[in-house]
Amino acid sequence: MANAPHGEAPLRADAARNRERILQAAEVVLAEKGADASFDEIAKRAKVGIGTLYRRFPTRESLLAAISDERLLALSRTSLARDDRLSPTASIRAFAGELVDHVIHCRGLAASLGAVMKSGTPGCHASREEARRLLLRAQDTGAVRRDVSVDDLVCMVTAISLAIEQDGTDPSRTSHRVDLFLDGIAAR
Known part of the structure; x- marks a missing residue:
């Protein structure tokens, strides 16, 4: 079997x-x-x-989660591997940008991202855990506000992905949009 x-x-x-x-x-x-x-x-x-x-x-979400699984596992491994080379802020920016890049790979995935990320596949679980780890790391250094959650990050990735998908924005603007969001949640 x-x-x-x-x-x-x-x-x-x-x-x-x-x-x-x-x-x-x-x-x-x-x-x-x-x-x-x-x-x-x-x-x-x-x-x-x-x-x-x-x-x-x-469900459509279960199919999307299965398709996303390997990419999300790879994204999480890549993030962990570069941990010692990047600051907490740079790490979370890189991870968020890569997650947006993954989401826009499949037109329409952004609309289901919240459900897909909660599906429980190994890749979805690994990426949520990596997002949580990066967020806690950034919060512990005072770089990100304490009231920001993983779901807030997923919402941000969804919003950026939808914007790129719907308005035809050049995906090279992804990092600019990630920066805008992360600057907005920076601890003051």
Whole structure:
């Protein structure tokens, strides 16, 4: 039996192959059409029945979380690896910018980011924990106000991602927008 998604029983080999085909097809379709792309189209592209897709991913958020999982794990590992080279403020700025870059990779993901980040997949859990660690580190040094939460950071990433997505802003302005937000939550 193949490795299972987080919290599930191990998958039979055919079920694991179907899951992988669904994820690969979804990645392509969502990149082309955005996060509200048809599940029917994803199932057709994966060459599985719509029931198989819904059995593996009962909600759009569960599919988006599964697609995001590896990227979010990598983002969290990268953040931890550079910890000793960056100040607490620079670390949280870099992480937030990279999270925005991830979100805008899949047009439409921003609208579901809050639910996706709470889905409990390993990547979502790791990125929330890394955000919490970075935030506490910045708060402990007095760089960020104590009343700022991880959910506030997710809200900021969502807002910046939506702005880029909806107004066609050049993604190179991401760091400017992250700076504006983080300057706004700086401890005085």
